[in-house]
Amino acid sequence: MTVLVIGSIALDTLETPFGRAEELLGGAGSYFSLAASVLTNVQMVGVIGADLPEEHLETLRSRGIDLGGVQRVPNGKTFRWAGRYEYDMNVAQTIDTQLNVFGDFRPNLPENYRDTEYVYLANITPRLQLEVIEQVRKPKFVGLDSMNFWIGNPETKRDLTQVIKRVNAVFMNDAEIRQYTGKYNLFEAARDVLSLGPQVVLMKKGEHGAVAVSREGIFVAAAYPLETVKDPTGAGDSFAGGLMGHLAQTGDTSWAGLKRAMIFGSVIASFAVETFGTDGLLRMTPEAIAARYETLRQCTMFESLSQPTEART
């Protein structure tokens, strides 16, 4: 199966305590696509300027990612983001954001994208997200990301609510879901979002993992325990890419399937953050992913109280 993503393709400038790098391939759409592409086919929707180096497109193509929905604006400048991380890697400080070609972007899906069933709306204006959903004919599972910027403005928040009503999964971090619902308790907040229609709310907690809340229950997915975190950029989109990639790969969107998909998300995000930029996503293999999946299982499994004592030791 195939997953379609709309999201930014960017040139990132990063500063961390471990180093600095300029004009790396970045953006939510890029991280998502590279993460998902190891599991399934990916179709990208986005926009780039004349200045995006061809090698970055080659990187995406080399993973089999379909760039048919990516428009290049001949005289435009690519979206740019500059951010800094302190030792506490959980929070990025945005130094600069330049929307550039994304400012006037109107997505127009190629015909062969319109029957794709798995769709991820990466963080972008809710209006663009709506325009994409409206062009997809029979979506089976739509995931949505957003950010404080759209939640804080009453007009874009209204649009965001329209999008939430049409998706299956809402990805938000602690702060975003609290801001959106006005509820401090995360489970109460998640239920408010579920009441709008989605099947599951996926709360991202960075180094603490992620929690899913659905009508079928709660699932706590641990983050993969890493010795080294070099660059958390794209962690959330890599998590989403692993998750959506697994759903599209298996076609199993049941509660059990979602749990497995979240673990794929955790594992793939771990590859993303342990090196700079997208390097980790480019180097990971299906075998390495499967190995970390099983390790994470070992790190979280414990025995039922009803298991016989002899099986316990």
Place this chain on the structure above:
Amino acid sequence: MTVLVIGSIALDTLETPFGRAEELLGGAGSYFSLAASVLTNVQMVGVIGADLPEEHLETLRSRGIDLGGVQRVPNGKTFRWAGRYEYDMNVAQTIDTQLNVFGDFRPNLPENYRDTEYVYLANITPRLQLEVIEQVRKPKFVGLDSMNFWIGNPETKRDLTQVIKRVNAVFMNDAEIRQYTGKYNLFEAARDVLSLGPQVVLMKKGEHGAVAVSREGIFVAAAYPLETVKDPTGAGDSFAGGLMGHLAQTGDTSWAGLKRAMIFGSVIASFAVETFGTDGLLRMTPEAIAARYETLRQCTMFESLSQPTEART
């Protein structure tokens, strides 16, 4: 089996967004003992002043807790702590601490305490913790808690290192283990502590659960997902009480036993924080604990990739 604890018995004054209460029964020793007492016998070592209401001692005795190691100083004043929590319940702001009778306390263990095999050294001066270990003849499993105050002072940090070398389990939160080791990455920091001798490092992460690091691996214990958190006071000591209580109850200090014990810790801490003061610990039953244990298992379990597909749906 029996677990022995040295720790504070206090009168707590608490302010949270949900209310205020004065001179409640508090202190690490009290929370630990009430948490453990639902699973096993508890012996308390500590000191109180003339002003500790008899009803508080009755509360402890009503759970079968042995107060033979608690000294009452006839003209002394009981240890007092006043704290405040904002909406972000993870961090307590200490308004006031009065050591009072704990200032001059020298623990002297009753003869029948000296053969106890399970020992918990709640947060108190490392010197007092050492004095307790030295009086216990054949400790099987010793747990240790501490705090930034003792880590920050070079002299008490030296004492703390002596204690760490003699215990099986070190309970620390993120900030404490980073401060103690000077390492930012928690797994690297945990290995530094393990190199001093302990069998396991238990990193408490509040609402995000706890992580154990041992020579046998890593175990991530989720926090029990709660709709309501009213008062996080004593969460760490209740976690330790559940954990040590389960170890003492089963005598199984293997890696599998420790994992189960951590889940008991998570579950029992959840009862502690969902009501004010020690109320939740006093109301919980073995049946309710077992039910939450299994719920937490459901909330964290996921399938192996090698499981047959038909078992997955």
